[in-house]
Amino acid sequence: MGIFDDLRFFGGFKLTLKQVLEPRVTREYPKEKQPKPPRAHGRHVLNRYEDGMEKCIGCELCAAVCPADCIYVRGADNDPDAPTSPGERFGFVYEINYLRCIHCDLCVEACPTEAITESKLFEFSFTSRADAIYTKAELVVDDEGRPRHLPWEDWREGEDQHTSGWMRATAPNGAAQYEGEVQWSGELGYGVRPPEAGQSGRRDDEATGNISVRTVSRNKIPVRLGGKVR
Numbered sequence: 001m002g003i004f005d006d007l008r009f010f011g012g013f014k015l016t017l018k019q020v021l022e023p024r025v026t027r028e029y030p031k032e033k034q035p036k037p038p039r040a041h042g043r044h045v046l047n048r049y050e051d052g053m054e055k056c057i058g059c060e061l062c063a064a065v066c067p068a069d070c071i072y073v074r075g076a077d078n079d080p081d082a083p084t085s086p087g088e089r090f091g092f093v094y095e096i097n098y099l100r101c102i103h104c105d106l107c108v109e110a111c112p113t114e115a116i117t118e119s120k121l122f123e124f125s126f127t128s129r130a131d132a133i134y135t136k137a138e139l140v141v142d143d144e145g146r147p148r149h150l151p152w153e154d155w156r157e158g159e160d161q162h163t164s165g166w167m168r169a170t171a172p173n174g175a176a177q178y179e180g181e182v183q184w185s186g187e188l189g190y191g192v193r194p195p196e197a198g199q200s201g202r203r204d205d206e207a208t209g210n211i212s213v214r215t216v217s218r219n220k221i222p223v224r225l226g227g228k229v230r
Helices: 003-020 061-065 106-110 214-218
Strands: 043-046 071-077 089-097 116-118
Touching: 043 089, 043 106, 061 071, 061 106
Parallel strands: none
Antiparallel strands: 043 116, 071 089
16 A cells, blocks of 8 residues: 555545534523424414414314324313303313324314414423323413413423414415415414415515524525535
């Protein structure tokens, strides 16, 4: 072996030495959290209308579509004098077993009244199996429309604001003329949420909490675009 063959040994350190000069992207978690994608799937919430009435009508479609069989729902007739929901029935029993849930969001897609959505919170753990089964009392939003904060959940500011953004991102049946058009009811504490950005030019990233890929790239966090890291 010649001297040039010996120098090839140092070529293996090329990538390592190159990364030393790159800006660091490590965050001091859990003190500082990485911004989550606008359509992240986290822990569920049961929403209420702006007048305070529950959106869930106890139809059990979410339980029927769940591939993990983690949702248990039982409906009951509304009291005519003091109805819980605008329909004839409401969700009397609602439970989600998070030891089974795979956060596929099929329940959100199946819900006809937009009652169940998912927040961005996924940092929650349990010390007992009973804590992992969320009941209706823990899932229904409070009087301000925000998810209930349980002792083992690590909520941070803003994580309760944008729930299941992806369900408001696409046009029905792929009809482009409906993209960006509001077709859902208002929510307690938030009103009518703005539509998520699709492929059209109508977008309001500040209102929806969307994080543009180009913005992230400008902050010098390596992002893969078109097969290249930029």
